[in-house]
Amino acid sequence: VRKPEQVKLHLPISETLFQMSRDQLQKFVQYLISVHHTEGGYHGSGKQLNLLFSKVREMLKMRDSNGARMLTLITDQFMADPRLALWRQQGTTMTDKYRQLWDELGALWMCIVLNPHCKPEQKSSWLRQLRRWNSVDVMRMTLSTLNWRRREMVRWLVTCATEVGLRALVSILQSWYTLFTPTEATSIVAATVMSHNTILRLSLDYPQREELASCARTLALQCAMKDPQNCALSALTLCEKDHIAFETAYQIVIDAASTGMTYSQLFTIARYMEHRGYPLRSFKLASLAMTHLNLAYNQDTHPAINDVLWACALSHSLGKNELAAIIPLVVKSVHCATVLSDILRRCTMTAPGLAGIPGRRNSGKLMSTDKAPLRQLLDATISAYINTTHSRLTHISPRHYGEFIEFLSKARETFLLAQDGHIQFAQFIDNLKQIYKGKKKLMMLVRERFG
Numbered sequence: 001v002r003k004p005e006q007v008k009l010h011l012p013i014s015e016t017l018f019q020m021s022r023d024q025l026q027k028f029v030q031y032l033i034s035v036h037h038t039e040g041g042y043h044g045s046g047k048q049l050n051l052l053f054s055k056v057r058e059m060l061k062m063r064d065s066n067g068a069r070m071l072t073l074i075t076d077q078f079m080a081d082p083r084l085a086l087w088r089q090q091g092t093t094m095t096d097k098y099r100q101l102w103d104e105l106g107a108l109w110m111c112i113v114l115n116p117h118c119k120p121e122q123k124s125s126w127l128r129q130l131r132r133w134n135s136v137d138v139m140r141m142t143l144s145t146l147n148w149r150r151r152e153m154v155r156w157l158v159t160c161a162t163e164v165g166l167r168a169l170v171s172i173l174q175s176w177y178t179l180f181t182p183t184e185a186t187s188i189v190a191a192t193v194m195s196h197n198t199i200l201r202l203s204l205d206y207p208q209r210e211e212l213a214s215c216a217r218t219l220a221l222q223c224a225m226k227d228p229q230n231c232a233l234s235a236l237t238l239c240e241k242d243h244i245a246f247e248t249a250y251q252i253v254i255d256a257a258s259t260g261m262t263y264s265q266l267f268t269i270a271r272y273m274e275h276r277g278y279p280l281r282s283f284k285l286a287s288l289a290m291t292h293l294n295l296a297y298n299q300d301t302h303p304a305i306n307d308v309l310w311a312c313a314l315s316h317s318l319g320k321n322e323l324a325a326i327i328p329l330v331v332k333s334v335h336c337a338t339v340l341s342d343i344l345r346r347c348t349m350t351a352p353g354l355a356g357i358p359g360r361r362n363s364g365k366l367m368s369t370d371k372a373p374l375r376q377l378l379d380a381t382i383s384a385y386i387n388t389t390h391s392r393l394t395h396i397s398p399r400h401y402g403e404f405i406e407f408l409s410k411a412r413e414t415f416l417l418a419q420d421g422h423i424q425f426a427q428f429i430d431n432l433k434q435i436y437k438g439k440k441k442l443m444m445l446v447r448e449r450f451g
Contacts, residue, residue, distance in 0.1 A: 049074065053104050060111055068112050068122070071105075072129060078105060106156055113163045123164050154184050158192050162201065166208055169193050173215040182223035186234035190216040194238060217245045224249055228256035233269050240276070250281065257285070263292040267307040274314065283322055286311035290329040297335045297388045305339055312343045319353040324373035331376060337384035341414045344369070344377050348417070369417045378417055385411040386428060393436055401442050405449055412450070425450075 052074050059067035083098065112118075113126060157179070161168035173193065176185040192198060194216050199209060217239050224235035232253045239245035257266055266289035274282035290311060295302055312330065315322040334340055351366055369378045389411065392404060408429075415425035429450050433443050 049078065049101055050104070053108060056108055060108070060115075063117065068126070071108055071112065075105060075109075075129070078102075106153070110156060110159070113160050120165075126160075126164070150184070151188070154180060154188050155192070158189055162193075162198055166202060166204065166212065169198075169202075169212060170215055173212075173219050176219050177222070182227040183230045186220055186223045186231045186238065190219050190238055191234070213241070217242055221245060221248055221252070224252045228252055229261050229265055232256065232261070232265070233272060236269065236272065253285070254288075257288040261292075263289040263304060264307070266292065267304070267311070271310070279314065279318060283311075283314055283318055283326075286314060287326055287329060290326065290333050293333040295334040295336050295339065297337065297384060297391060300336050300338050302336070305336075308334060308339065309343065309346070313346065316347055316350075316352050320367070320373070323347065323352050323367075327373045327377050331380040335384055335387075337381060337388045337414075338410065340377065340381040340384050341410065344374065344381050344414065344417070347374055347377070370419055378414070381414050382411075382418070382424070385414060389428075389432070393432075393439070393442075396439075396442070398441065401445055404442070405445055408446070408450065 052070070056067050056071050056074070059070065078101070109126075113123065157172065158169075161172050172179060172189065176189060180189055193212060199212075202208075204212065220231070220235035220238040223231040232249070235249040235252070236246065239249045253261075253266075253269055266285050270282045270285035270289060273279075273285060286307075289307070293304055293308070295304065295308070308330065312323075312326060315326040330340070330343060334343075347367060348369060367374050369375060389408070392400075392407070396404060411428075412425050415421040415428070418424060429446065432446060437443060
């Protein structure tokens with residue numbers, strides 16, 4: 001030994017093992033049989049897949065045709081993992097580490113499918129492979145579970161089918177219920193398939209375009225039946241160019257309006273109908289939306305206010321009959337005085353029936369607040385101002401006195417729209433002075449402004 005001072009002495013292995021306890025021996029064996037003692041049994045397979053992924057990327061950069069073959073073998077190994085079947089059976093989501101491997105696998109397949117140098121027969125072969133394991137299996141496995149990558153996977157499947165051709169798109173449209181949720185099927189799948197870019201990319205002739213459009217419309221109507229709340233508007237949009245399908249989608253909305261849809265969804269569809277040139281259908285949907293709405297006296301910033309004002313403007317533009325039909329709904333649903341007064345003011349500014357519906361004659365006269373239908377709206381607005389005033393005075397603080405006086409000024413404007421409005425308002429102020437005489441400073445401000 002030339003350098004004895006650098007030589008480290010170790011006990012014989014047999015003697016070292018003899019001195020270990022049972023727990024130490026178990027830990028030592030774990031070190032020997034695992035790549036790392038904290039990793040599970042799949043650590044090696046995950047690391048091995050990452051190395052194979054790197055090799056495939058290199059082959060794709062070199063335009064090596066063996067890259068697709070190698071990725072096919074990798075995918076077969078990946079799909080043979082017993083955990084996939086277990087997760088599918090239990091309905092649980094993938095682990096983060098496994099999902100990362102899946103994302104890498106998907107990205108590589110995307111690169112291969114979108115390769116412009118590939119031949120049509122190669123793409124057809126890959127579609128059969130993708131159907132056999134990758135896309136379809138995972139779409140079905142994640143269909144009933146929440147997954148933040150679902151949207152990306154849906155787009156990926158549609159892109160792969162588009163690259164393969166018409167028959168692949170028809171296949172996923174016809175079997176959508178096994179792969180997608182109704183919302184995904186209408187908002188992503190059908191919308192993408194029917195886009196102008198897809199038609200140009202596939203160079204479809206007229207019969208092929210009609211076949212694809214027919215499948216998309218059938219899908220849209222099925223989804224609207226299953227989930228009208230989230231799919232009705234998309235279904236109407238997809239069925240615009242087919243009269244029968246559009247009528248069917250509209251009827252689905254009407255049938256679901258009474259039970260399964262909210263006022264915001266109905267208002268959105270009503271605005272769409274007006275935009276498409278169906279004002280009477282828009283009015284009907286707006287009326288149905290009003291029946292679901294309840295606007296309290298203190299909700300003067302409610303998000304539905306603009307929709308209510310729009311619905312009343314639409315009714316006013318259609319004519320006196322439509323306005324007379326919607327005012328009782330407004331009175332029943334809206335209890336906010338400022339909103340009611342705004343509606344009343346707008347209705348008295350112009351004559352009803354300015355939309356020019358064919359076959360109708362419009363008198364061109366302004367409507368009187370002393371006659372139906374505005375009389376009912378005026379009475380409801382005055383009543384709302386009285387009730388809101390008492391509600392505000394229950395818990396009012398001195399810093400809100402100025403705001404309250406301005407509120408009473410707006411109330412007076414509404415009172416004066418009635419023939420005996422000045423008398424009603426005077427009586428109203430006298431009642432306030434009597435009931436709230438304990439609020440001396442506030443009542444002094446009321447007397448200064450209103451007498």
